[in-house]
């Protein structure tokens with residue numbers, strides 16, 4: 001349910017803040033500002049809206065500060081055009097795109113050090129070629145990145161996924177089904193290995209708890225004690241720079 005509250009900004013002018021109110025079987029209130037600036041307030045099933053609003057008001061400075069930081073970061077992120085000289089993240093490292101257009105080009109990508117050379121027949125092919133290449137790279141590199149985690153997890157909890165699939169997805173970084181099948185988004189190849197590991201560890205822990213309960217997070221913290229840091233790193237540095 002989308003709601004609004006009114007507040008006065010630092011300059012004294014009246015403003016409104018839009019937020020989504022979610023009621024669920026929880027005992028506490030949770031306020032989340034996500035990287036696209038969306039504010040969500042999660043409250044216990046029967047908490048009156050007025051009370052949720054009061055709590056949101058108390059935390060308003062914090063909410064506005066984070067919303068602003070995310071919006072600033074968005075402004076600093078230029079739109080990608082897949083042209084020569086542009087920066088491209090690959091395994092968390094900055095690379096430079098070298099795009100050459102040639103009617104006889106083989107439509108291929110070759111990585112050489114910190115340069116990713118795209119040679120294509122026309123510039124509109126640069127993006128799909130790069131996407132396909134990133135996807136292929138993810139399929140090639142992810143197994144070695146996740147192998148140690150799979151081993152540690154099965155040693156500790158005697159559980160392993162039925163299968164791990166790597167796919168190019170728009171809206172989620174990973175998922176874990178009731179049939180114990182884990183999917184990882186191949187777009188994660190743009191992030192650093194430690195952030196890829198965090199997404200995978202997050203999904204592995206769903207093999208034990210199919211929810212985001214306190215027990216779930218206790219298991220995740222036990223398995224990957226620094227997961228919060230990795231998550232923060234992912235959201236601050238990579239999440240919004242991942243091409244779709």
Ligand SMILES: [Zn+2]
Nearest residue numbers: 202206211212
């Ligand atoms: Zn999850």
